[in-house]
Amino acid sequence: MTDNSLLAGPALRRLRKREGLTQAAMAASLGISPSYLNLIERNQRPLSARVLVQVIERFDFDPRSLREDEAIGGIDGLARRMSDPRFADLAIDREELQEFLATSPQAAAAFARLYDNAASTDPRGEDPVDLARQEVERWQNHFADCDAAAEQLSDRLRLSRGDIASALIDHLREQHRLSVRILPADVMPGLVHRLDLHARQLQLSEMLPGAARRFQIARQVGALEQREAIETLVAGARLSSPEAREKFREHVTDYIAAALLMPYGRFLRACEQTGYDLAVLQRRFAVSFDQLAQRLTTLQRVGERGLPFFSARFGRTGRMVRFTAGASGAVYPLTGARWPAWAPYAAFERRGTMLVQAVTFGEGEAAPRHWLTIARTVEFDGAACSARQAIVLGIEARFAGDMAEARGISLDPLDAVPLGVGCLRCGRPDCLNPAPARYARGE
Incomplete structure (x- = not known):
């Protein structure tokens, strides 16, 4: 599921105006005809790899700006905002939204920013869970750096072999001087897990089944190993309330735990080999159906999408x-x-x-x-x-x-x-x- 063409007309046009060049001058610098550049700027021709390389080399251009629409969640993020009942009478379809995003990405970003800021001051949008969910949707529930780091740790610990829980427990003990202890439910009223730094223990309720115990251990490993990455994401989130930031922090930590138990490359290969057979995937990675379902929503790695x-x-x-x-x-x-x-x-x-x-x-x-x-x-x-x-x-x-x-x-x-x-x-x-x-x- 990869993009076959790159329509980047508005970004290229803004670059040309920033440099103070005419279409003829920029076309000559890139070794293409002015008419071809005109078609690219109007999104009637894709930006080829050869031309993109020329743009990067000659104008110190950051290619990440070509994906500026990802900051608002792309066409799906725009569609989510346009689904607000206040716009229902306009009957705006996805084709119109695609054209809006392709021809005027900055105007689309401005609309998204105004909408999100209005939602953050609207009493109906103050639910911390809903605000955190909107932030997750902005990322399309894929945190590439966290995912890659979790995959590397999983490979290093060889979590595909033997008892996954034992490998994670050993890692906690050796790297963080933490032991794992299972406690009776009446000792942990209202809790399923607790980190006791005084006793240097990760304490888990006996009520947790095997998959949930493994997930909580992986969660603690992820929280310790990727603390800085998690806090960087939370700090950059567009969340005003501490409660919403905490919900988002919990989601990212859960995400890392799932990425440890189901490392991206191996998990995606298993999905494709089995035809996304849910029962097989559950058993192969020793996870619950809920954990599997959440992981399946994250497969957006560039060049390796599920x-x-x-x-x-x-x-x-x-x-x-x-x-x-x-x-x-x-x-x-x-x-x-x-x-x-x-x-x-x-x-x-x-x-x-x-x-x-x-x-x-x-x-x-x-x-x-x-x-x-x-x-x-x-x-x-x-x-x-x-x-x-x-x-x-x-x-x-x-x-x-x-x-x-x-x-x-x-x-x-x-x-x-x-x-x-x-x-x-x-x-x-x-x-x-x-x-x-x-x-x-x-x-």
Whole structure:
């Protein structure tokens, strides 16, 4: 999933004006014709590798500025902002947004900045969890430097061999003088983990199952090994409240833990070799379904991209408690959203069963997008009780053809279950009593 062409007209035009050159003068310096340069500046021709090298060498040009749209999340980040109900009557589709971003990237960035700043002062946007989620979406849930550092440490510790937990525990003891101790639940009321620096212990609740214990140990290793990188990301985040910054810090730390347990290169190869077979991946990397689902939303390494998944978690009442868009471009309303015909809701009645369902949704877009979604329940063992929640993975159907979970599934949009906007916004009486969801397969 790589870009075949690079349209960089606005960036090249700004560079030319900064240098005070005419098109003819700049074209002569680059060894191309003025008409060809004119086409490049108007985004009617891509910037070739040869011309890009000439631009870098002759004008001390930073090629990272060609990806300036990534600062606002690209076309998907712009689409998320435009899905605001205040713009619903404008019916702006993705094609218009793509043209806006390609021809006027700085104007698009200005709009995104104004929108984000307005959201940060809007009482409706002060939820720390939601603010942290927006920051994660700005990065498309891919933190390249942290991912690479975690992969290097995983290779150094040879976490692919033998008992992963033992290797991490040994590393904590040898490098950080910390031991790991499992304690009874009544000794750690309300907690699943605790770092006791006085006793030099990482203390874990006995209520945590194996995968959760390994994750917490990896999390502590990541927090210690990448403390500076984590704080750099938090300091650079556009978050005004300490609570939102702490939520973002927790997300990045969890991200590093997942990257340690599922190092990027090896994990992506396993995904491609198995057709993203979720059961096989879970066993191969000794992780929970929830940990696997979150990791699948992160596969955006340049030149080594995986499929663009989104992931969500639902409570038993049907309320969404987490949503990670990744690079999928999915937009889901977190307030008032109830889609009873969707698989995550039925998953609670079929405990531990994998439900695969094709659906269409896409609030704020000219036409709903077609998705393949996979849902199942998981048990979250905590200090006080066990809570059952539903995890859903989603991917656009056009990318899902070779997936193991898509075998035997109709990917014809006409067979998909249509999901509407959130009930508070929709008002359709039949939304509350939908026809039974159409499942292609339940495992």
